[in-house]
Amino acid sequence: MPAIVVKDLSKTFEYYKKEVGLRHSLTNLYARKKLYKEAVNKVSFEIEEGEIVGFLGPNGAGKTTTLKMLSGILYPSAGEASVLGYNPWKRQKAFKRQFSIVMGQKNQLWWDLPASESFHLNKAIYEVEDNQYMRTLGELTELLEVRDLLNVQVRRLSLGERMKMELIAALLHNPKVLFLDEPTIGLDIISQRKIREFLKQYNQARRTTIILTSHYMEDIQFLCKRTIVINNGSVVYDGDLARVNDTLGDRKVIKLQLEEPVEVGRFRAYGKIQSYDGIYVHIEVDRTQFKSCAQSLLANFPVVDLTIEDIPIEEGIARLYERGVNTDASTSMENVR
Structure with missing residues (x-):
């Protein structure tokens, strides 16, 4: 049974038009023009246990919105999804114990406290036993080479060191599914490589199912054999990364x-x-x-x-972005799988 099943998942946001000036502000109190933004449009895919899948698309394509729906942060406008057999937006306690999400532009660690304090908080939240906690913490800090930094305030760590701590916080409860939203954004080349190597080693050891979004093709090429490309809220490619250019x-x-x-x-x-x-x-x-x-x-x-x-694969991906939604996407996806 696939770890993740998504069928016709959609999300539409409502917002209001606001023109400049006091007169328009007063007018909006009584009559506002409602607008709609279709962020995700009938996205469908399946991911097997232990797969690392790259989830690519230009800014605003719907990648983060899809991950938020799969993690239960957002409720979809339409469609279905199953993660480890659970409906994500029901937010059942058993489900929340089995996944993690790391967003490269958002912190879950307390800024003014050492990372170790946040780790203890996560231990309590996820009800991790003492022996398991110490064993997992020891393994992760050794793999990421941050054992000597556990008692340093998070705000005094470098960006690369903070991201390593974010990954540890996300993995302390041994999740079966990991959503990674641009985990290497802003990192230097060495830090990016270390994060990639850690994720690959962790996946091989634990068979954790991972969805990875990134604008760095090095991340995708190193970690992902399969890639899903989304543009304007719809899937335009799903298949082997090495065969992206075949569709063009x-x-x-x-x-x-x-x-x-x-x-x-x-x-x-x-x-x-x-x-x-x-x-x-x-x-x-x-x-x-x-x-x-x-x-x-x-x-x-x-x-x-x-x-x-x-x-180059980068150019093939860029052309998929430019081409937009492919009306024959289902046919092309079957041909490249």
């Missing part, structure tokens, strides 16, 4: 280094010019034609170096 057509990029400048118009017959500075040229071509294109380029231009590459 088979394309290759030919990268040229020239011995001397060549007029850019001469390359347009081969494909789409991605970049050109006179010496270096990147041309996007159809996969079925890249061999003949490469041979022709070598024969007709002063080429010093030529390489052929797949379109």
Whole structure:
């Protein structure tokens, strides 16, 4: 049985139009124009136990709203969801003991107290036994290399150290499902790598089901084999991360280094010019034609170096964002799974 099942989940927010000025403020006391924002629109997917799934989308796509519904923070406008067999928005005590959510831009730790004080509070909230608490705390602080920082005020920790403490607070009760909303935002490269390595090791050891949102493709590529892409509140891709570009057509990029400048118009017959500075040229071509294109380029231009590459995953994801909702998304998703 899947750990998470989502079917036609939707969320619409209501708000009111407010124009500038005192007159409009007084008018709004008696007659306000109600507006609607469809944040999530009929999102459906299933996630198996132990999977780490990347949940991608541009700002405002509906990622955080979806995670909040799956954790019971928000009540949906329509649709169904099951997490570990529970209805999240019923907020049953047994359910709340089995999941955690970490939001990179929100703190759960007390700012002026050492992290250890917040950990003790979580221990009491989740009714964690003393032996289990000490064992789990010891394992997590050792893995994240923060044992010497437990009694330091949270506000005196670096951003990377605080995020490590946030993860420990979220994992003290050994949740079976973990929702991570941009856990590496703002962190330096080294801190990001350590967080990624910790999450991968933790998942392998505990088989915790994880949904990860991030704008750093390094996080997604390192941790997630499967990716769900959401845009304008709807799923536009669900499948293997490595096959994102398959949904956009088979394309290759030919990268040229020239011995001397060549007029850019001469390359347009081969494909789409991605970049050109006179010496270096990147041309996007159809996969079925890249061999003949490469041979022709070598024969007709002063080429010093030529390489052929797949379109970067980051660019494939960006194109999915730009394309918006794919009316044939269900078909494309079945083809890439």
